[in-house]
Amino acid sequence: MNMNSLLYNMLFSLQVNYFMKHERTVKRVFIAAFGAETNSFSVLPTTMKDFQASCLIRPEQKKWPAIANDGHSEFLKMTEKMGHRAIRGTLAYTTPAGPLTQLTYETLRDEIIKQLHDALPVDCVLLNLHGAMMADGYDDCEGDFLEKIRQIVGSQVPIGGLLDPHAHLSQKMIDSATILLAYKEYPHTDFAISARKLFKLIDQTTDGKLIPVMRHYDCHTMGAFPTITTPMREFVDQHLMQYPSPKILDCSLIHSFPWADTADAGVKSLVVTDNDEQLAESYAKAVADEFIKIRSQLIQNYDTIDTAFSAINQIKDFPAIIADVADNPGGGAASDATFILEQARKSRLEKIAFGIFWDPFIVDLAYAAGKGANLKIRLGGKASWFSGVPQDMDVEILELRDDAKQYFGDDGDQRSLPLGKAVAMRHGNIDIIVSNLRIQSLSPDCFTEFGLNLSDYTALVVKSTNHFQAAFSRISKNIYYVMTPGALTMDFTSFPYQKITHPMWPIDQ
Ligand SMILES: [Zn+2]
Structure with a gap:
């Protein structure tokens, strides 16, 4: 091997080493x-x-x-x-x-x-x-x-x-x-x-x-x-x-x-x-x-619908927040349960808003009829026995949005999350947001994006177990966690478990 090819070989192996090392990083x-x-x-x-x-x-x-x-x-x-x-x-x-x-x-x-x-x-x-x-x-x-x-x-x-x-x-x-x-x-x-x-x-x-x-x-x-x-x-x-x-x-x-x-x-x-x-x-x-x-x-005490409504009748700072914890789509519930809506229609609460019902059929009807239309609808109560009784209502279509968003996360790490194809509708003193997607109510955006003014309401009902708290606690100190017979009831004894490993507290005390 002459001097030139020796030098060439040395240079070549230096290059290979450099690339191998660099590639490895x-x-x-x-x-x-x-x-x-x-x-x-x-x-x-x-x-x-x-x-x-x-x-x-x-x-x-x-x-x-x-x-x-x-x-x-x-x-x-x-x-x-x-x-x-x-x-x-x-x-x-x-x-x-x-x-x-x-x-x-x-x-x-x-x-x-x-x-x-x-x-x-x-x-x-x-x-x-x-x-x-x-x-x-x-x-x-x-x-x-x-x-x-x-x-x-x-x-x-x-x-x-x-x-x-x-x-x-x-x-x-x-x-x-x-x-x-x-x-x-x-x-x-x-x-x-x-x-x-x-x-x-x-x-x-x-x-x-x-x-x-x-x-x-x-x-x-x-x-x-x-x-x-x-x-x-x-x-x-x-x-x-x-x-x-x-x-x-x-x-x-x-x-x-x-x-x-x-x-x-x-x-x-x-x-x-x-x-x-x-x-x-x-x-x-x-x-x-x-x-x-x-x-x-750590066992949470829950209000009934009646105790929450009575408490809200006594307070002066509005809006109060009612968490419909058992119908949280973020836990797999359908988000179409009507237990609280049914009671609200009979209650004397002044003005109340609900977010976010899942009912694609009603969303299609509302979009076909258009903003300002008056409709007779049968809302919610459809997915299963956890969803309560469908509600027959006359409603006015207030707003239609398919680009509305809500925000979730810590400062700097916030994500804007789409609210689906959605509609705001009014039935007397009750305003309701309905979407074609099953979405947990995570922030007041799920009302304000539809032009609803939060201070107009005595109570905002959100379908969420706990995630809503991060953003809604900034607008209200009066939060009521209400338990209904919905899909995410905390009464674990009511579920027909076959496979969980016992003992399991609090089922097996
Ligand atoms: Zn989780």
Whole structure:
């Protein structure tokens, strides 16, 4: 070999080394979303059409609608910010309803699995999940999905899964993922912060700086646990936001989702440490013990429709807020229950507004008739026995909007969420917002976008269990959580559970 070719070879290998090193720092990050919160007692099946109406975005689509749980947008932003290469899979998320049809689940699962397979090799996988998805034939969709993802990428590639705390955490999920991390707040105003934290932990794991170990502890408890009031607020601040050791990377509390019948249901603490199994186990147990100590203080007392109406007749600051907690579409209810509307028509409350009824048939009628039209309608009470009696009413069409939005999230992380094809209508002293989509009432925008002036009303009735509180508490101190016989009743003894693991507090005292 002469001097020239020796020099050439040296230069060539220097270049190859440089490119290999440089290429290695540009990670290939596979990002997808697949989520639904399944109410297994709901009679509304979840189909491909429901994903299409909420969020079903293929990789070639550049823009997509914001949803309340869009952790995937944060993953994509962070990937870009770090100079890594995002390889996008499908983003599929939908409004809660009954179990997915088997075809819907397997079609979306296999679509994402194929995208990942085609994208190999990847350095890590980030998934925006929910954690409470069920389908015909699959009680633990996330466990099945994560297991298949693991089979594709092998044992060494980090897999991060972002969860809603209203999840059913399974051993299969823990065994398949590298890190699972749930939002800490309910209302889930911290979805974006949580996504960024998961991204950073997975990124450091990919660099070999962390060796995550997960352990969980089962509290054998179910219920709804808002994080805004004491003592849950302090529990979150003391145990989920700060940790006794720097080796604890994250601690989530899985809150349970009681309106589903599955063996993995229940409250669980979930701890991730840096390569310390014992610490993960002991902190998971310690946090679970702390939760069990306060759980009996967390049972919410609910008003009846009558007690809420009587209380509102005594107050002077308007509008009061009435939460129709059992007809929250965000928990899988139909959002067409008429229990409170029926009583309001008989009550002496001066002026009252309802948001947001789901009744596509009435929306079509209103659009055909036009703004200002007077119609005789039969509203609500249609989806199931949880929906009450349909209401026959004469109404005037006040406003039609198919571009109205409401906002949700923390300052800086707010998302504007579409309100569907919607109509505002008036029946005497009652104004009602009706949409062709099942949408939880998350902010006063769901009234003001239709020209309704909030100060005109004695009460605003919102179909939401707790998420409404983040924005509506800014306009009213008088909030009444009203329990009706709707789909999300808190009387768990009324549900025919077959599969949950006993003992389960408070069902088994
Ligand atoms: Zn949730």
